[in-house]
Amino acid sequence: xxxxxxxxxxxxxxxxxxxxxxxxxxxxxxxxxxxxxxxxxxxxxxxxxxxxxxxxxxxxxxxxxxxxxxxxxxxxxxxxxxxxxxxxxxxxxxxxxxxxxxxxxxxxxxxxxxxxxxxxxxxxxxxxxxxxxxxxxxxxxxxxxxxxxxxxxxxxxxxxxxxxxxxxxxxxxxxxxxxxxxxxxxxxxxxxxxxxxxxxxxxxxxxxxxxxxxxxxxxxxxxxxxxxxxxxxxxxxxxxxxxxxxxxxxxxxxxxxxxxxxxxxxxxxxxxxxxxxxxxxxxxxxxxxxxxxxxxxxxxxxxxxxxxxxxxxxxxxxxxxxxxxxxxxxxxxxxxxxxxxxxxxxxxxxxxxxxxxxxxxxxxxxxxxxxxxxxxxxxxxxxxxxxxxxxxxxxxxxxxxxxxxxxxxxxxxxxxxxxxxxxxxxxxxxxxxxxxxxxxxxxxxxxxxxx
Numbered sequence: 001x002x003x004x005x006x007x008x009x010x011x012x013x014x015x016x017x018x019x020x021x022x023x024x025x026x027x028x029x030x031x032x033x034x035x036x037x038x039x040x041x042x043x044x045x046x047x048x049x050x051x052x053x054x055x056x057x058x059x060x061x062x063x064x065x066x067x068x069x070x071x072x073x074x075x076x077x078x079x080x081x082x083x084x085x086x087x088x089x090x091x092x093x094x095x096x097x098x099x100x101x102x103x104x105x106x107x108x109x110x111x112x113x114x115x116x117x118x119x120x121x122x123x124x125x126x127x128x129x130x131x132x133x134x135x136x137x138x139x140x141x142x143x144x145x146x147x148x149x150x151x152x153x154x155x156x157x158x159x160x161x162x163x164x165x166x167x168x169x170x171x172x173x174x175x176x177x178x179x180x181x182x183x184x185x186x187x188x189x190x191x192x193x194x195x196x197x198x199x200x201x202x203x204x205x206x207x208x209x210x211x212x213x214x215x216x217x218x219x220x221x222x223x224x225x226x227x228x229x230x231x232x233x234x235x236x237x238x239x240x241x242x243x244x245x246x247x248x249x250x251x252x253x254x255x256x257x258x259x260x261x262x263x264x265x266x267x268x269x270x271x272x273x274x275x276x277x278x279x280x281x282x283x284x285x286x287x288x289x290x291x292x293x294x295x296x297x298x299x300x301x302x303x304x305x306x307x308x309x310x311x312x313x314x315x316x317x318x319x320x321x322x323x324x325x326x327x328x329x330x331x332x333x334x335x336x337x338x339x340x341x342x343x344x345x346x347x348x349x350x351x352x353x354x355x356x357x358x359x360x361x362x363x364x365x366x367x368x369x370x371x372x373x374x375x376x377x378x379x380x381x382x383x384x385x386x387x388x389x390x391x392x393x394x395x396x397x398x399x400x401x402x403x404x405x406x407x408x409x410x411x412x413x414x415x416x417x418x419x420x421x422x423x424x425x426x427x428x429x430x431x432x433x434x435x436x437x438x439x440x441x442x443x444x445x446x447x448x449x450x451x
Contacts, residue, residue: 001296003375006166008033008174011075015293016168018084024061024091026102027084028167029302030342031174032056036159039131042151049128058342059131061087062101066094068253070438071342099328102169102302105332109305112173114298118291120160120176121205131156134212138184141216145186147224152185154216158206173304179294180206184219189229195229195407197222197377198352203433222376225397229407231451232398234239236373239413239446242396243429245378247436249443250355252390252417253277254385257319259326259348261385268388268418269317272310278421281356286321288336288351295352295435301338302346309335311353321348354437358426362440365427367402373448374399375413386415393437411450420446 012029019027034055039046058071061084068090070083113118141155151265157180164174183200199219203209218405244382255261256269278284290296302324310318320330323338323346337426339349366374379393395409420443430439 007406008422010167011055011057011174012164012166012172014077015080015084015266016166018080019061019087020168021090022081022084022245023207024084024088024168025065026062026168028060028165028171029059029301029397030101031163031164031289032160032342033163034159035125036124036157037128037131038155039135040133040155041135041154042281044136044139047137048104050426051128056338057083058264058344059083059087060345061091063091065096065098065100065260066091067097067100067345068094069344077370097325098214099325101324102167103171103304103334105137105170105323107451108169108171108303109173111298111305114175114177114296114334116291117175117289117296117298119178119204119296123177125160126158126206126261127178129428137212138182138216141213142184142186142220142223143216145217145220145224147157147188147227148186149190149194150187152187153220154180154184156212157181160381161391163286163375165299165303167303169279169303173299173303175298177294178204180204182209182212182215182324184216186216186220186223188223193228194306195223195226195409197226202226202294204294206229207293210434220348226324226395226407227407227408229395232373232408232411232448234448234450236445236447237352238369239443239448240362240374240399241441241443242376243427243431243438243440245254245375245437246441247434249420249424249441250436250438252354253284253421254311254321254350254353256385256388256417257317257321259322259330261319262320262407263329265384268384268386272317272418275317276315276422278312278315279424280325282312282315282424282426284353285310286350286353291354293433293435294351297351297360300334300346301340302334304334304336304338306336306351323348352435352437355426357428357430357431357437359440360427360431361433364424364425364440365440366399366404369399369442370402372399373408373411374404383417390415390417390420408450414447414449415443415445
């Protein structure tokens with residue numbers, strides 16, 4: 001444990017002491033120490049630089065089966081006492097909930113740090129000048145591509161966060177994580193004929209980021225390819241969700257199998273446990289213990305161990321995503337998926353997920369369908385969480401004779417998620433460094449509203 005992490009542990013312990021002194025029967029405390037730096041450039045000059053740093057603290061107390069949460073950014077001893085007094089007073093007025101409570105000591109993770117996951121870049125934090133230069137290089141590379149009229153934004157950023165969780169059941173653990181990012185948005189054309197596209201990457205280690213020139217070039221090439229976009233024809237056609245947005249489609253399944261939605265009865269998947277939700281042969285696996293990946297975590301927000309699990313195995317839904325409270329409501333066990341901020345109690349959330357990849361490349365999949373829509377961007381959302389009815393604005397490319405014919409915009413795709421997900425077919429192009437490893441996905445027969 002680093003010296004800074006020790007300071008966070010001491011602060012968390014002091015919060016628990018204050019909670020006990022105020023009359024709490026049980027409590028947990030979360031401390032987050034963060035620094036972030038973002039630099040934006042425009043037209044070859046620095047446009048904006050923002051730096052934020054500070055400590056946020058959150059305290060959850062339980063009085064019997066009642067609970068309340070409070071948060072602050074002031075770590076003085078008198079503030080901790082005031083927080084604890086306020087939280088206990090609030091808890092005594094809260095409704096009783098028999099599912100409220102900390103984990104039993106025997107449920108707690110024995111892993112109390114993330115050293116094995118390599119989530120924190122040991123290199124020196126980048127200074128603003130270095131980030132500015134990276135953003136300027138990305139902008140220059142985009143402007144060097146023929147057909148680019150301007151760069152809307154080029155940004156470089158960095159963050160370093162340390163967290164520590166402690167509870168009166170004996171748990172105390174914490175870890176740090178870093179994130180380095182670089183992105184560029186380019187524009188082609190003018191006036192009503194303007195089109196834009198982007199490219200960006202984020203990594204735990206700065207050394208793993210692509211060169212700024214690659215970021216700018218890809219953003220520009222994507223943008224130029226969109227010149228002259230028009231509406232596609234209206235009708236029922238095969239639709240391919242390109243890899244960069246395909247994880248959003250799988251995200252709808254993750255939301256529908258979240259314990260919070262199941263407890264509320266607000267999920268189109270509420271009666272599908274043990275049923276086929278994806279085609280046979282496809283599995284959707286969560287693995288919170290992938291080294292050097294932004295979504296990894298050694299334990300969850302209630303101190304329970306995290307582990308790999310199949311959300312869907314061979315097409316069949318195997319279980320819900322649960323924290324302690326939702327598990328107790330459903331008469332089940334937590335899946336170690338609690339997440340929380342400093343301002344409230346835990347709730348279920350997935351970490352890293354991966355969908356089984358297919359054998360075809362995107363190009364081979366396009367050649368097979370002959371005619372259809374390749375979606376590269378989605379706008380807005382109209383999804384009925386209870387029925388699964390789905391309608392979203394989209395843009396991308398129209399496919400004819402198995403190849404891209406022209407760029408498209410201002411269209412809508414519609415269907416029902418239950419039927420859509422049962423027919424998906426994956427390509428083989430997922431990027432394995434992402435937290436959500438999802439390849440391009442073919443969905444047959446969606447309704448397209450275009451020209």
